[in-house]
Amino acid sequence: MSDTVFHKIMRGDLPADILYQDDLVVAFRDISPAAPSHVLIVPRKDLPSVSDVTEDDRMLVGHMVLVARNLATSLEIEGEGYRLVFNCGENGGQVVPQLHLHLLGGRKMSWPPG
Numbered sequence: 001m002s003d004t005v006f007h008k009i010m011r012g013d014l015p016a017d018i019l020y021q022d023d024l025v026v027a028f029r030d031i032s033p034a035a036p037s038h039v040l041i042v043p044r045k046d047l048p049s050v051s052d053v054t055e056d057d058r059m060l061v062g063h064m065v066l067v068a069r070n071l072a073t074s075l076e077i078e079g080e081g082y083r084l085v086f087n088c089g090e091n092g093g094q095v096v097p098q099l100h101l102h103l104l105g106g107r108k109m110s111w112p113p114g
């Protein structure tokens, strides 16, 4: 099993502000938020990045998006809009090698990203 900071959080070895969890994913606040609301949705399954996702993971990735949408509703950022981001690999800015979806909201986002 991989041993990233996210695995440590999922095992309970590192503290985190967990907002939601189920059999498939854990969602917690980013330790260094890039927006007033910044949540990471992380699958329990070992998957380093989007590049490792296979057909078998269709349901899991769809579930991650729905969990993010539901969190946007509960955090009351849905009405004003929000951003969902998968960083992938070095050029994508991925730092933690476990798949995760960023939910960002609570401020106006710029485009294109830097």
Ligand code: 5GP
Binding pocket: 005, 014, 016, 017, 028, 029, 030, 031, 032, 033, 040, 086, 087, 093, 094, 095, 096, 097
């Ligand atoms: P990435 O750049 O890999 O897409 O995003 C990793 C995210 O994980 C970053 O936004 C970073 O702030 C967050 N992060 C890194 N270490 C920790 C940690 O120990 N706890 C929490 N809650 N977030 C973390």
